[in-house]
Every structure is written in C-alpha cells, then in structure tokens.
Amino acid sequence: MIRGTYKVILLNSILIDQMIIDLRSDTITKPTPQMLEAMMNASVGDDVYGEDPTVKALEQKAAALFNKEAAMFCASGTMTNQIAIKCFTNPLEEVICDEGAHVYYYEGGGIAFNSAASTRTIKGNRGIFTPQHVLDNINKNDIHHPKTSLVVIENTANRGGGHCWELAEMQAIARTCKENNLFLHLDGARIFNAIIAKGYSTADVGNCFDGISICLSKGLGTPVGSVLLGTHSFIEKAKRIRKVMGGGWRQAGFLAAAGIYALDHHVNRLTEDHQRAKAIEECLQHCGFVKSILPVETNIVVFELIDTVTESVFIAKMKENGVLCSSPGKQQIRFVTHLDFTDEQMDVLLKKLKVIAC
Numbered sequence: 001m002i003r004g005t006y007k008v009i010l011l012n013s014i015l016i017d018q019m020i021i022d023l024r025s026d027t028i029t030k031p032t033p034q035m036l037e038a039m040m041n042a043s044v045g046d047d048v049y050g051e052d053p054t055v056k057a058l059e060q061k062a063a064a065l066f067n068k069e070a071a072m073f074c075a076s077g078t079m080t081n082q083i084a085i086k087c088f089t090n091p092l093e094e095v096i097c098d099e100g101a102h103v104y105y106y107e108g109g110g111i112a113f114n115s116a117a118s119t120r121t122i123k124g125n126r127g128i129f130t131p132q133h134v135l136d137n138i139n140k141n142d143i144h145h146p147k148t149s150l151v152v153i154e155n156t157a158n159r160g161g162g163h164c165w166e167l168a169e170m171q172a173i174a175r176t177c178k179e180n181n182l183f184l185h186l187d188g189a190r191i192f193n194a195i196i197a198k199g200y201s202t203a204d205v206g207n208c209f210d211g212i213s214i215c216l217s218k219g220l221g222t223p224v225g226s227v228l229l230g231t232h233s234f235i236e237k238a239k240r241i242r243k244v245m246g247g248g249w250r251q252a253g254f255l256a257a258a259g260i261y262a263l264d265h266h267v268n269r270l271t272e273d274h275q276r277a278k279a280i281e282e283c284l285q286h287c288g289f290v291k292s293i294l295p296v297e298t299n300i301v302v303f304e305l306i307d308t309v310t311e312s313v314f315i316a317k318m319k320e321n322g323v324l325c326s327s328p329g330k331q332q333i334r335f336v337t338h339l340d341f342t343d344e345q346m347d348v349l350l351k352k353l354k355v356i357a358c
C-alpha cells in the first residue's frame with residue numbers, strides 16, 4: 001500500500017518535470033528512486049525518546065564529517081540556525097552578520113522574536129566580510145549598547161550569488177572571534193557546494209566554528225531536513241530549544257535515511273550542478289537582456305537585467321517558455337541548478353535563452 005502510494009507520487013513528479021524546467025531553487029528536487037528505497041528500508045523509533053537508530057546514525061555521521069562532537073537533526077535550516085542563535089546569545093545581546101544573510105534577511109525576523117537579540121549588519125562583498133569588519137562592529141562594554149556575543153557567516157553566500165569563502169578567510173574570522181570572546185556560527189546551507197568548489201575539507205571547515213548548520217534538502221536532494229553540529233553541551237541545550245519550538249519529532253528515521261543516502265551519494269555530483277551553472281553564465285554573456293552577471297562559482301547564477309526589462313516581465317516571459325526562475329532583488333534574476341536539472345533540460349534552456357528577446 002505504501003509502496004503503491006510512492007509510485008503515484010513519483011509518476012506525477014516525472015510528468016510535471018517533463019513540462020517545466022524549474023530553476024527557482026535547489027529545494028525543489030524530489031527523492032530519486034534509490035533514495036526512496038533507502039527511506040522505505042529505514043529502521044525507525046521514537047526520536048523524542050532518543051530511540052531512532054537512523055536519526056542517530058545520521059547525526060553521528062554528520063558530526064564526524066565536520067570533526068564535531070554531536071549533532072541534531074531538524075526539519076529546516078531556519079530551525080537549525082534559529083536554535084543555534086538562541087543557544088549562543090542571551091536576550092539583549094547582539095549578533096553580527098552580513099546584511100544579506102539568510103538568518104537576518106530570510107528568517108522572518110526570527111533573531112528578534114526567538115532570541116530577543118538585536119542584529120548588526122555588515123556590508124560585505126557578496127556576503128563575505130573581514131576580521132576588521134567584525135572588530136569595527138563589536139560594541140564596547142557600556143550599558144548603552146547591547147553586548148556583542150555572536151558572529152554568523154554564510155557559505156556559500158546565497159544573496160552573493162553562491163560566492164564561497166576561502167578557508168583562510170573563515171580561519172581569520174574564527175581567530176578574531178576567539179580573541180574577542182564571540183561565538184561563531186556557520187550557516188552552511190550550501191557548505192558542500194563550497195567544499196566541492198574550493199577543495200577544502202569538512203574537518204577544516206568544522207574546526208573554524210562553534211556551531212554549524214548544514215542543509216540536506218538543497219543541493220543534496222533530500223525532501224526535508226537540516227543538521228546542527230557542535231559540542232555535546234551545545235547540542236544538549238539545542239535539543240531543549242527544539243522541543244519548546246515544537247520541533248521534537250518521532251519516527252524521523254525515514255527522513256534521516258534520505259540524509260544518509262545523500263551524504264553518501266550526492267556530494268561529489270555537485271560538480272555537475274556547478275558546470276551547468278557555468279554554462280548558463282556563458283550563454284547569458286551573449287544575451288541582449290543581460291546587463292551584468294555575478295561571477296558563477298557554484299550552483300547559483302544571479303544576473304542583472306538591462307534597464308528596459310523588469311524582473312516581473314522577464315519571469316513571466318520565461319514561464320511562458322516553460323522555465324521557472326526567481327528574483328532576489330530589483331532587476332535581478334536567479335537560476336539555481338540542482339539534482340533534477342538534466343542535460344536535456346539544459347539544452348532546452350540554452351536554446352530558449354538564445355531566442356528570448358524581451
């Protein structure tokens with residue numbers, strides 16, 4: 001019965017995929033048949049009681065990868081980020097991050113709501129900032145100012161067009177945080193894209209941070225899930241916060257099995273997504289509607305339209321042609337490549353881009 005239901009879902013998704021090329025985000029992927037197989041064969045238990053063996057296996061695997069002591073599997077990257085911020089701050093304290101950071105720009109004001117903390121934003125270069133930026137934004141010890149307690153960096157930087165931090169840049173921020181008694185959290189929703197593009201190791205990344213959030217439901221292609229990593233005591237505290245947010249879950253092992261499968265099979269293939277994004281960039285360089293393109297490093301292509309074409313007109317035109325894209329800002333268009341974006345779709349997309357005149 002359950003297997004039958006999965007087949008129907010799979011058939012539907014194949015039919016839909018044939019009709020449209022969806023490049024709005026790398027979150028739109030559906031599990032592959034092999035991933036579904038892994039999910040259906042998972043051993044599960046009640047994770048609120050700490051009894052789901054597959055959740056435990058995913059958490060141990062992810063923690064070991066990044067050289068961290070412990071991990072916690074959650075429903076979303078927003079949840080892992082917000083829990084980390086809550087753990088690393090007290091009410092009335094302040095968080096430093098880039099002005100385009102997901103934790104600030106896309107999490108609904110969650111820092112103020114969940115942590116009663118304020119945010120100090122930095123104007124970085126495509127999401128990347130320096131130790132000097134951090135130093136310039138640490139408040140002095142004075143009751144007029146909130147106490148600065150946490151720095152958050154995002155790698156790859158989503159609003160920076162998938163821009164990657166260099167390992168040395170992350171290490172420099174880590175040193176500055178240590179010297180100034182600040183916690184450092186990584187929003188690593190797309191950290192595997194950075195790791196594949198830059199060639200540094202998961203352990204090198206892990207050693208820079210007190211807390212790390214990784215997403216399994218972006219480029220890695222699972223239907224749901226993010227993992228928070230850190231010390232035993234941090235994860236113990238994080239579990240209390242997850243519970244009070246209503247995020248304790250039961251037989252989550254079915255979803256954790258997808259995560260394990262993705263870590264084993266979908267990391268190295270991110271190169272393909274990066275190659276396809278690069279090919280889209282090359283094609284766009286010859287398109288009349290393009291004013292400029294953020295240099296492509298990973299699976300995100302962000303470009304600016306010429307003044308005479310608005311983003312809503314462009315998105316509508318692409319939709320008429322069976323291609324979905326999004327706009328991260330005024331005059332900007334974003335394409336994100338992913339596991340369900342095939343070479344056949346790529347050929348169709350490039351042909352359409354060449355003939356579209358806005």
Ligand SMILES: *Cc1c(COP(=O)(O)O)cnc(C)c1O
Pocket residue numbers: 075076077078079081102103154158187189190215218226
């Ligand atoms: C997608 C994303 C998240 C988490 O998003 P959820 O939809 O809550 O899983 C966090 N940070 C960045 C940079 C993201 O792109």
